[in-house]
Amino acid sequence: MDGIREHRRATAWLQQARTAETRGSPPGITPPASRAVLAALGDPDSHDREAPSLYRFVVGVDQLARPLDAQELAELGDPMAELFFRRGIFPLTVQDLLAGLPEPATKANQSVYLIGEAGQIPLGSAPELPRAMRFAVARAATGRDVDLLVSTGANEDPATTFLQVAAWDPAAKVFNYYMRISPVWVWAGNSWSALAPGSRGHGCFDSHINGSVVMKELKAPWNNWQSQAATIRLAPDDPFRSDPLYQQVIGAENLELTVRALISRWTAARLAAVTQDGTVEHPEQLMRHLFTSTAVNLASTATQSSTITPSSGDLLLPPGFWLNSDALLSDLELPVTAALPPMVPAAHYVESLGTFDFALEEKSSGFSQPGDTFFAFVVPEPACEDNEMVRQMVKQGLITGKFAACAFMVDFTNPVFSSVREQLMAHVPTTPTAVTELQDHIARAIVDAAANLPPGSPEGRFAADWVLADDTWPKAFAQRIDDYLGHVGRRIQESAGFDDYVRLxxxxxxxxxAMRLNEFELTLPTTNIPADAPRLGMIDDGTVAPTP
Amino acid sequence: MSLLASYSPPGHLDDLDETGLKAWNMFISDRVDNSITGPDPHEVLNDSPRSQFYNLTKTDTAADAREATVTWTAFPRLIVIQSLSDAQRWRRADASRDVQDEYCEWSVTRNAAGKITKVMFTCEGPEYWHLLGQSDPAKVLELYRTHIDPNVQHSDLFGATGTYNPRNRWNDSTTDGAMHLIQPNNTLGAEIELAAAATVVRVIDGHELTTEQELIHCSKYGEPERNSDPHIGGAVNDLARQKADVSLADPVGLYFDKLATDGWAAPDGSDPKDYWIRQRGDATHPVRFIYEVPQDKGFTVGDIEINGKPIQFGAQIADFITIKLTGVACRFGQSTTQPKNACVQVAPAPVEPAAVAQNLSAASVPGYRAAPLATSWTRRR
Structure with missing residues (x-):
């Protein structure tokens, strides 16, 4: 049971630490704090109740968890440090934390959200399935903008469940990441830790990949979140209904707005910091947002899968499955004429559920249920945090819209996990480069390389687009996208064509x-497609083929 | 235990005289009663009566009463799911009031340079204005001149026979003003009917329907592709499943819930929320806002940025607006109304000529008038 609960936590922080232990590389905490921190890191036998403190433990960097010294504590400028830790206050529960903030909670300064990967599974069909849920609380603690994001177990003992906080430091312009495991609070790093070689991808930065806050299911219908599109199921007499925080829950559509703003805030701060002296120390850290998928969001149709019958209307599939519509169409404003995302006949979708044995499975609890996720056809799409960095780089003049578009168009039919586009990272300098020379440096390297490579190579494709005149490339790219969507629109009408898209x-x-961002078994469906099936990619003509 | 003396006007507006107030109470009360009765069971199966819906002026609200506020995004969902990009959906939503179907409509004012200077938002149902047009035409003209344009003339609003035209030249576009809702489904009557129909608990083949989409497909009480209708229905039905009696709180209406300004930035660092100005309705039941920057600020709405992008469409603001309605439920656990075991169905077509003719008349009643891009059909009264 404990394992199941742990598996559905907000992030993988705890698992990281435990994994480190089991691999024989424990955090190396020394007494007397060690017992408490070991408890924080998952030692169920410890009942240490010593004085609470703020410890530092950045996974991947620190070998020892140790108390922050006064200087380090003074340098933390976020609301948690200012309102709690520097005053010797270490709230045990989310309720204590919220009650300790200076202003009373109002609808204007505090929003409460609810998420649960098992939240939409019918109560009657799986009465034994653990229904672990999590609260996310967004709070403007010190001003008019949100500066605290709290994540904690919802229907568990608030004193023992996990409690994690991302707190914005307006002076340092970073998020500080904290976790509480009774009675110890741990500073797990800040936004820059996500980018630093030692801690990148470790600890909380396995999900806060680029240093910002995360909402995987960012867009409508916000799969797994309670929202205007779906309500997490509770029995009419569930005592959780009387939980004061539950009674404040509002729809995740509001959290989307907050998270987008927070991603934009950190991206702007980061970009300003790394370009302030006119030189980018690590160009590859910026350009990987353009050429690779550092993260993804999960998108889906807006339709509840179990309501779809063969006679239902056509199903609109998420635009981000077909191309990076957010970047190419919303940000770069390519003048496509296509009016609608591709639509699949409902009969094809229903048939595919049987053909591929779609199911929801949670091995840790033994739960299994045939069919798709609650909202149909969940797929990864380009991450808001990648696109936001590209958009801001264009706005700040680091790169031009044309450069960004040329990069995306190299493999525009594969908006995520494109090994083709990723090859262009080889031409990104890894040494300090002047801001004013960055784009030209990369473009020149790609074009030079293309001279000795086939036209179909990533470099060849980029080079062919790069020579287009400024007044022609937007229309040329838009035409290519329109042609592609036309091909898809025709192929998807055929059952075999749609089955290819299911495989893709x-x-x-x-x-x-395969990413650490994947935390919960119930986030995605399983299928009967063999585990060793080749990776697939989309071709410009709307066909699907194994990737090289 | 208490009875409501009479239904108040939306937002506790003070436009109506005593006669008007009585008429408004009668209108809402009648609509509630009609919605409790539901459709003729010979014409529509499994949809009546709605015994868990009640009239606040005729049935006590018990001491265990709880209010439940339901909120949803003002930007039309149909446009979201049928668009490929933000610019495309914003342009579409700004193009016609007929696609603004989330009980919120807006009109955009631009300066000579094309920058937005003001956006009017309204969630006032048309029924109130029909009544006001009958009871006090001068007041209607005064309100239009105050809120839309000083040049509005009586003849712009009223026909030769004195009948108020809700889709008049000052209230039928996204550029010349928005006084009240005109999208065919944005009515208080629709709201009441939806809430009443959603109190019907349904158990189909032993499976109790609980999700928003299951319920709206089975009960057919609104447009499945809106933000509002499935969500309202789901929330109301959740109360009904707790064996409570349900109604809409007084004053019955659609109201602005809030404008979020996450990621907004004004050029001078001022709070972008300062320019969200309530014009009608009380503080907790606002029905009209404008978004406008005072002239002395030296910048306009179009200079304000949202996550680094300037406001170029009224629809960008609508993304951040939520609309609400408030239900009230009481007598939890006491309802003895039995769930229905089938979905709503239109009765088989009659075969006798007279009945056919009668049925044709019934069919001519406007149903859900969908946005131009919409594809689905929904029964609406």
Whole structure:
């Protein structure tokens, strides 16, 4: 039971620490704090109740968890440090934390959200399935903008469940990441830790990949979240209904707005910091947002899968499955004429559920249920945090819209996990480069390389687009996208064509499952597609083929 | 235990005289009663009566009463799911009031340079204005001149026979003003009917329906592709499943819930929320806002940025607006109304000529008038 609960936590922080222990490389904490921190890191036998403190433990960097010294504590400028830790206050529960903030909670300064990967599974069909849920609380603690994001177990003992906080430091312009495991609070790093070689991808930065806050299911219908699109199921007499925080829950559509703003805030701060002296120390850290998928979001149709019958209307599939519509169409404003995302006849979708044995499975609890996720056709799509960095780089003049578009168009039919586009990272300098020379440096390197490579190579494709005149490339790219969507629109009308897209979706889902961002078994469906099936990619003509 | 003396006007507006107030109470009360009765069971199967819906002026609200506020995004969902990009959906939503179907409509004012200077938002149902047009035409003209344009003339609003035209030249576009809702489904009557129909608990083949989409497909009480209708229905049905009696709180209406300004930035660092100005309705039941920057600020709405992008469409603001309605439920656990075991169905077509003719008349009643891009059909009264 404990294992199941742990598996559905907000992030993998605890698992990281435990994994480190089991691999024989424990955090190396020394007494007397060690017992408490070991408890924080998952030692169920410890009942240490010593004085609470703020410790530092950045996974991948620190070998020892140790108390922050006064200087380090003074340098933390976020609301948690200012309102709690520097005053010797270490709230045990989310309720204590919220009650300790200076202003009373109002609808204007505090929003409460609810998420649960098992939240939409019918109560009657799986009465034994653990329904672990999590609260996310967004709070403007010190001003008019949100500066605290709290994540904690919802229907568990608040004193023992996990409690994690991302707190914005307006002076340092970073998020500080904290976790509480009774009675110890741990500073797990800040946004820059996500980018630093030692801690990148470790600890909380396995999900806060680029240093920002995360909402995987960012867009409508916000799969797994309670929202205007779906309500997490509770029995009419569930005592959780009387929980004061539950009674404040509002729809995740509001959290989307907050998270987008927070991603934009950190991206702007980061970009300003790394370009302030006119030189970018690590160009590859910026350009990987353009050429690779550092993260993804999960998108889906807006339709509840179990309500779809063969006679239902056509199903609109998420635009981000077909191309990076957010970057190419919303940000770069390519003048496509296509009016609608591709639509699949419902009969094809329903048939595919049987053909591929779609199911929801949670091995840790033994739960299994035939069919797709609650909202149909969940797929990874380009991450808001990648696109936001590209958009801001264009706005700040680091790169031009044309450069960004040329990079995306190299493999625009594969908006995520494109090994083709990723090859262009080889031409990105890894040494300090002047801001004013960065784009030209990369473009020149790609074009030079293309001279000795086939036209179909990533470099060849980029070079062919790069020579287009400024007044022609937007229309040329838009035409290519329109042609592609036309091909897709025709192929998807055929059952075999849609089945190919199901295989492609599953291929991308498996790429997502390989990421640490994948935390919960119930996030995605399983299929009967063999585990060793080749990775697939989309071709410009709307066909699907194994990737090289 | 208490009875409501009479239904108040939306937002506790003070436009109506005593006669108007009585008429408004009668209108809402009648609509509630009609919605409790539901459709003729010979014409529509499994949809009546709605015994768990009640009239606040005729049935006590018990001491265990709880209010439940339901909120949803003002930007039309149909446009979201049928668009490929933000610019495309914003342009579409700004193009016609007929696609603004989330009980919120807006009109955009631009300066000579094309920058937005003001956006009017309204969630006032048309029924109130029909009544006001009958009871006090001068007041209607005064309100239009105050809120839309000083040049509005009586003849712009009223026909030769004195009948108020809700889709008049000052209230039928996204550029010349928005006084009240005109999208065919944005009515208080629709709201009441939806809430009443959603109190019907349904158990189909032993499976109790609980999700928003299951319920709206089975009960057919609104447009499945809106933000609002499935969500309202789901929330109301959740109360009904707790064996409570349900109604809409007084004053019955659609209201602005809030404008979020996450990621907004004004050029001078001022709070972008300062320019969200309530014009009608009380503080907890606002029905009209404008978004406008005072002239002395030296910048306009179009200079304000949202996550680094300037406001170029009224629809960008609508993304951040939520609309609400408030239900009230009481007598939890006491309802003895039995769930229905089938979905709503239109009765088989009659075969006798007279009945056919009668049925044709019934069919001519406007149903859900969908946005131009919409594809689905929904029964609406």
């Amino acid at each position: 979706a599953e291929s991308r889902r498996r790429d997502f499952k």
